[in-house]
Amino acid sequence: METIAAIATPPGQGAVALLRVSGEGALEVASRVFRPRKAPGAPGVSFDASELRPRMQTFGAIVDDGSVVDEVLLTVFRAPASFTGEDVIEIGCHGGSLVTRRILELLLRSGAVAAGPGEFSRRAYLNGKLDLTQAEAIMDLIGAQSDLAMKAAARQLAGRLGERIRELHSQLLDLLAHLEAYIDFPEDDISPDTGDVMLGRMQGATDELNRLLATALQGRVLRVGARTVLSGAPNVGKSSLLNRLLGFERAIVSPVPGTTRDTLEETVMVRGWPLRLVDTAGLREGADALEQEGIERARRQLEQADLVLGVFDGTLPAPEGALLEEARMVRVLNKADLPEHPSWSKVPAVRISCVSGQGMEDLEAAIEARLRGGLGLADAENDVAINARHQDCLRRSLGFLEAAAKGLKEGLPPEFVAEELRAALDSSGEVVGKSNTEDLLGRIFSSFCIGK
Numbered sequence: 001m002e003t004i005a006a007i008a009t010p011p012g013q014g015a016v017a018l019l020r021v022s023g024e025g026a027l028e029v030a031s032r033v034f035r036p037r038k039a040p041g042a043p044g045v046s047f048d049a050s051e052l053r054p055r056m057q058t059f060g061a062i063v064d065d066g067s068v069v070d071e072v073l074l075t076v077f078r079a080p081a082s083f084t085g086e087d088v089i090e091i092g093c094h095g096g097s098l099v100t101r102r103i104l105e106l107l108l109r110s111g112a113v114a115a116g117p118g119e120f121s122r123r124a125y126l127n128g129k130l131d132l133t134q135a136e137a138i139m140d141l142i143g144a145q146s147d148l149a150m151k152a153a154a155r156q157l158a159g160r161l162g163e164r165i166r167e168l169h170s171q172l173l174d175l176l177a178h179l180e181a182y183i184d185f186p187e188d189d190i191s192p193d194t195g196d197v198m199l200g201r202m203q204g205a206t207d208e209l210n211r212l213l214a215t216a217l218q219g220r221v222l223r224v225g226a227r228t229v230l231s232g233a234p235n236v237g238k239s240s241l242l243n244r245l246l247g248f249e250r251a252i253v254s255p256v257p258g259t260t261r262d263t264l265e266e267t268v269m270v271r272g273w274p275l276r277l278v279d280t281a282g283l284r285e286g287a288d289a290l291e292q293e294g295i296e297r298a299r300r301q302l303e304q305a306d307l308v309l310g311v312f313d314g315t316l317p318a319p320e321g322a323l324l325e326e327a328r329m330v331r332v333l334n335k336a337d338l339p340e341h342p343s344w345s346k347v348p349a350v351r352i353s354c355v356s357g358q359g360m361e362d363l364e365a366a367i368e369a370r371l372r373g374g375l376g377l378a379d380a381e382n383d384v385a386i387n388a389r390h391q392d393c394l395r396r397s398l399g400f401l402e403a404a405a406k407g408l409k410e411g412l413p414p415e416f417v418a419e420e421l422r423a424a425l426d427s428s429g430e431v432v433g434k435s436n437t438e439d440l441l442g443r444i445f446s447s448f449c450i451g452k
Contacts, residue, residue, distance in 0.1 A: 003029060004119055005112035007100050008451030014095030019103055020451055022120055025111050026087040027076065032110040034074050036060040049089065054078045062093070062103050069106065070099045084120055085127030118448025125433060131162040132433035136387065139448055140223065148272040149222040152385045161384040164212065165431045171205045172425045179418040195408055202405045209398045212386060219385035221306065225267055225274035226371060229301045232311035233319070237334035240354035241311060242266065242279045271368045275307070307370060314351065318343040330366050393430040400424035
C-alpha cells in the first residue's frame with residue numbers, strides 16, 4: 001500500500017500539532033524532509049531515518065530546499081510495533097495552521113499521499129493490530145461526553161467486547177465442526193443423547209447472544225444520551241426544571257398556560273449519565289390549533305422516550321392518573337417550597353423546588369436509579385455496551401441459531417442445521433471483522449477523522 005500522511009490534530013491554532021506518516025516508505029520520506037540538530041542553530045548535513053532508535057524523540061528541523069520550515073520532534077515506530085503495523089513516523093511541530101500545512105505539503109512532495117478518513121485505523125485493522133470493535137472504540141473514546149462513556153469506550157478499546165465475541169464465535173465453530181462430521185459420515189446418525197448435548201451448547205450460545213443484546217440500550221444511552229422527556233400539565237414547572245437541570249435559563253418561563261408550544265431539546269450530565277432533555281408543551285384539553293400541534297408533538301416524544309420526568313404541581317390536588325407507576329417514569333412533585341396539598345401526602349414522589357433548588361440531589365439520585373433499574377441498564381462500570389451495528393449482527397446471528405436449534409429438534413438433516421449454524425457464525429463474526437466486506441469497512445472507517 002502507498003505511504004500515507006496526514007495532520008492528526010484538529011485544524012486551527014494551538015501550542016503544538018502532530019503529523020503522521022505510515023507505510024513502507026515512511027522512513028525514506030522522513031530522511032528527505034528532516035535534519036537532526038548537530039549543534040544549536042544549525043541543521044545537520046545529511047540524515048537517514050533508519051538509523052534512529054525506535055520510540056525515541058529526536059530534536060531537529062523540517063527543511064525545504066535547505067531552509068528551515070519549523071523545529072520539530074520526530075519519533076520513529078518500526079513495523080510491526082506501531083499503531084498501523086507499518087513503519088510510522090510522527091512529527092510534533094508548532095501548532096499554527098500555516099506551518100502544519102507547509103509540512104504536510106512537503107511530506108506529500110517527498111513521496112507520501114494524503115490519507116483518507118480513518119485510513120490509519122483501517123490499516124491497523126487490516127494488519128491485525130485491532131479488531132473492528134476496537135477500531136470503533138477509538139471514535140467512541142474521542143467522542144465521549146461523560147466519564148461512563150469514556151470508560152465504556154476504553155474497555156472496548158482494550159478488547160473486552162472482542163474477546164466475548166471471539167469466545168462465542170469459537171462455540172459456534174465447534175458446533176458447526178461437530179455437525180460437519182456427521183455430514184461427512186452419513187452412516188452415523190445423530191443420536192438423541194448427542195442431539196441433547198448439542199442443543200444444550202446451542203442454548204449456551206443463545207444465552208450469551210441475549211446477554212450481549214441486552215447491553216444495546218446502555219450502549220445507546222452512553223453514546224448519545226437517554227432521551228428524557230419532561231411531561232405534565234401547563235404551569236407545573238417543566239421549563240423551570242429544564243433550566244434548573246441545565247444550570248442556565250434555556251426555556252422561557254411564564255405563568256401564561258401554553259407558553260411552551262414546541263419541543264425544546266438540550267443535553268445535560270446527571271451523575272455521569274448523559275441525558276437528552278426534551279421540554280414539551282403542557283398536556284391539556286381545549287387548546288388552540290397551534291398549541292394542540294405542540295401537544296401532539298409532546299405525545300410523540302413520550303412514545304420515543306427512554307425516561308419520563310412526570311412533573312406535577314404539589315400545591316394542587318393530585319390529578320387522575322398521577323398514581324400510575326411506569327418503569328421508565330420518575331414522578332416529580334414541584335413547588336416543595338410551598339404548602340403541599342393533602343392529596344399528595346401518601347404519594348411516593350421526588351419533591352423539589354425549581355425556585356430554591358430543594359430536592360435536586362434527590363432527583364438526580366432517582367434518575368440514576370431509574371436508569372440502572374427501571375430501564376434494565378447493566379452496571380456501566382463492569383459491562384460491555386454494543387452499538388447499533390453490533391446489535392444488527394448479533395440479532396441476525398441469534399435468529400439463525402434459533403432456526404438451527406429448531407431444525408435439530410425437528411430431526412432435519414444435518415446439512416440444513418449446519419447451514420443455519422454457518423450463517424450464525426458469519427453474522428457474529430461480522431462484529432469483530434471475521435466476515436468482512438469492503439463495503440462494510442468503507443462504511444465504518446469513513447466516519448473517522450483524517451489522521452486517525
